[in-house]
Amino acid sequence: MENTFDTIIIGGGPAGLTAGIYLARGKAKVLILDTATIGGQMILTHAIANYPGVEEVSGYQLSTTMKKQAKSFGCQIKSNIKITDFSIESESKSVTVNDKIIYNSKSIILATGGRSRMLNVPGEEKFKGQGISYCATCDGDFFQDREIIVVGGGNSAMEEAVSLTKYASKVTVLHEFDHFQAFEHAITEAKENPKIDYIMESRITEFFGKDKLEKVQYKNQKTGKVSEKQIDGVFIFIGYQANTDMFKNTSLKLNQWNEVVADEMMKTNIDGVFVAGDLREKRIRQVTTAVADGTIAAVSALDFLHNK
Ligand SMILES: Cc1cc2nc3c(=O)[nH]c(=O)nc-3n(C[C@H](O)[C@H](O)[C@H](O)COP(=O)(O)OP(=O)(O)OC[C@H]3O[C@@H](n4cnc5c(N)ncnc54)[C@H](O)[C@@H]3O)c2cc1C
Numbered sequence: 001m002e003n004t005f006d007t008i009i010i011g012g013g014p015a016g017l018t019a020g021i022y023l024a025r026g027k028a029k030v031l032i033l034d035t036a037t038i039g040g041q042m043i044l045t046h047a048i049a050n051y052p053g054v055e056e057v058s059g060y061q062l063s064t065t066m067k068k069q070a071k072s073f074g075c076q077i078k079s080n081i082k083i084t085d086f087s088i089e090s091e092s093k094s095v096t097v098n099d100k101i102i103y104n105s106k107s108i109i110l111a112t113g114g115r116s117r118m119l120n121v122p123g124e125e126k127f128k129g130q131g132i133s134y135c136a137t138c139d140g141d142f143f144q145d146r147e148i149i150v151v152g153g154g155n156s157a158m159e160e161a162v163s164l165t166k167y168a169s170k171v172t173v174l175h176e177f178d179h180f181q182a183f184e185h186a187i188t189e190a191k192e193n194p195k196i197d198y199i200m201e202s203r204i205t206e207f208f209g210k211d212k213l214e215k216v217q218y219k220n221q222k223t224g225k226v227s228e229k230q231i232d233g234v235f236i237f238i239g240y241q242a243n244t245d246m247f248k249n250t251s252l253k254l255n256q257w258n259e260v261v262a263d264e265m266m267k268t269n270i271d272g273v274f275v276a277g278d279l280r281e282k283r284i285r286q287v288t289t290a291v292a293d294g295t296i297a298a299v300s301a302l303d304f305l306h307n308k
Helices: 014-025 040-044 059-072 136-143 155-164 184-191 287-307
Strands: 004-010 030-033 076-078 083-087 093-097 101-110 114-116 147-151 170-174 196-199 202-209 213-220 226-230 233-236 240-242 273-275
Touching (some): 004 014, 004 287, 014 030, 014 040, 014 059, 014 287, 059 076, 101 287, 136 233, 147 155, 155 170, 155 184, 213 233, 273 287
Parallel strands (some): 004 030, 004 101, 030 076, 101 273, 147 170, 147 233, 170 196
Antiparallel strands (some): 083 093, 202 213, 213 226
């Protein structure tokens, strides 16, 4: 019985940890599994200023507190593990870790989050959170009266470029094509904004700086000309990926972007399988929305366990 749980939560970001807190407080036996360090994308954030009730906190500190809280209510947590097999479709669920330990449960909460698409050019990893951001809502405020670049040409890039003009003194949209893929109204709004200008048909090739981002190098796709620009920040909006690869060969319902489809109680199409956080089909991806999802998924899982 040692390896048998009421609920296994896959993913220990804010969604998974919150689900763990609510389930454990509801007297369920809970295991949280994470392939990396507990905390999820929060750990990548040097300062979270929009989590209510906490004026400003480092992502690391917030995740440490959430983890402590989950443990204090009795959640078992295993980080830096590898899930080598799992079964979520039958009535009894199981997850195999590191090819040797099999954990069984009556229900599962999927909370594997997601990640922004990266440019994958030199310097990007180094300056992530130190001048390079993938989230205007999270980091826009740190660029008050600074000059920034927005990379991308879709709806997110155009809309966020406009929203970032609330903070930045100048926003340059840098896009690889000679036209934008965004809706006409988003393009028009950006074009009418006097703080925004454009570098078209170009791709960033490298980021430079000491401790913080200071400069980008970019290349014109047509002429091959390489240029440099001093810059305070770069926001990258070239798409988002839900961490759902491991579920692709199951009957779990995903949308065309491979995000998990669920109802408002976080129930998926598989009985006893719930979802919470950034991997699900939704528009706003924040710590607040992840913890809200985690709460709802846990309550749904508790109802499911009770009815069993
Ligand atoms: C740079 C940056 C700054 C941000 N700043 C803010 C901010 O200021 N305010 C704010 O509200 N939001 C911010 N966000 C967004 C916020 O961090 C996310 O919306 C939130 O963390 C999503 O929580 P989650 O639990 O759904 O997923 P995640 O935080 O992505 O956590 C998912 C967890 O699942 C684990 N995992 C993935 N795959 C597997 C697997 N196969 N098996 C087991 N575990 C797996 C991951 O290791 C991770 O720990 C920021 C995001 C980034 C990237």
